[in-house]
Amino acid sequence: DAGITQSPRHKVTETGTPVTLRCHQTENHRYMYWYRQDPGHGLRLIHYSYGVKDTDKGEVSDGYSVSRSKTEDFLLTLESATSSQTSVYFCAISEQGWSSPLHFGNGTRLTVT
Amino acid sequence: QQQVKQSPQSLIVQKGGISIINCAYENTAFDYFPWYQQFPGKGPALLIAIRPDVSEKKEGRFTISFNKSAKQFSLHIMDSQPGDSATYFCAASRQAGTALIFGKGTTLSVSS
Numbered sequence: 283d284a285g286i287t288q289s290p291r292h293k294v295t296e297t298g299t300p301v302t303l304r305c306h307q308t309e310n311h312r313y314m315y316w317y318r319q320d321p322g323h324g325l326r327l328i329h330y331s332y333g334v335k336d337t338d339k340g341e342v343s344d345g346y347s348v349s350r351s352k353t354e355d356f357l358l359t360l361e362s363a364t365s366s367q368t369s370v371y372f373c374a375i376s377e378q379g380w381s382s383p384l385h386f387g388n389g390t391r392l393t394v395t
Numbered sequence: 396q397q398q399v400k401q402s403p404q405s406l407i408v409q410k411g412g413i414s415i416i417n418c419a420y421e422n423t424a425f426d427y428f429p430w431y432q433q434f435p436g437k438g439p440a441l442l443i444a445i446r447p448d449v450s451e452k453k454e455g456r457f458t459i460s461f462n463k464s465a466k467q468f469s470l471h472i473m474d475s476q477p478g479d480s481a482t483y484f485c486a487a488s489r490q491a492g493t494a495l496i497f498g499k500g501t502t503l504s505v506s507s
Contacts, residue, residue, distance in 0.1 A: 286438075324497045324500050325484065325497040326497075327495070379490070380489070380490060385441075388436070389436075389438055
């Protein structure tokens, strides 16, 4: 899986609580991404990073924030979890940006009750 | 302008048959068209990709056909096998800075 570890793999949390998902890579790739996957919606980009401390919003960024203090780690935070954020979250990395292959982690299944 | 429309949503093919999944895009500036394959419990993995300077790319049993004028591209899986049963996503992006936009996916089941 291209040296990508997502943690935790599964999480159940209550509405209103903050949640942080972690993505760790060992490939030293510059670009990192967070996607969410929902039935009928495919994969949608939440946030991405093009370097340490360089991040930008994706298509569905409301309610999420990210941080990247080291090349290898990209954190996704749900500031106050809602039921609509129940989803499978995938981290991905790439070497050269949008037109190079994305390598995905195995996902984090998040349930907000 | 940013959408990628994928069809069909699901597909059942007999072993040995040809699986065909279609995608259409709107943004004529897109210049990179990958297909990803996803097995249950795993993240998507790049299967094959094409750029608009060619009309077809083949890798083993997998072929992408690209029609620039129609703004369509398709994935053909020849001699489909039960191990090909997975969800397939088409995607598109522009090297100059457009995020990779995914289609909604096609669930392929190959019956033995």
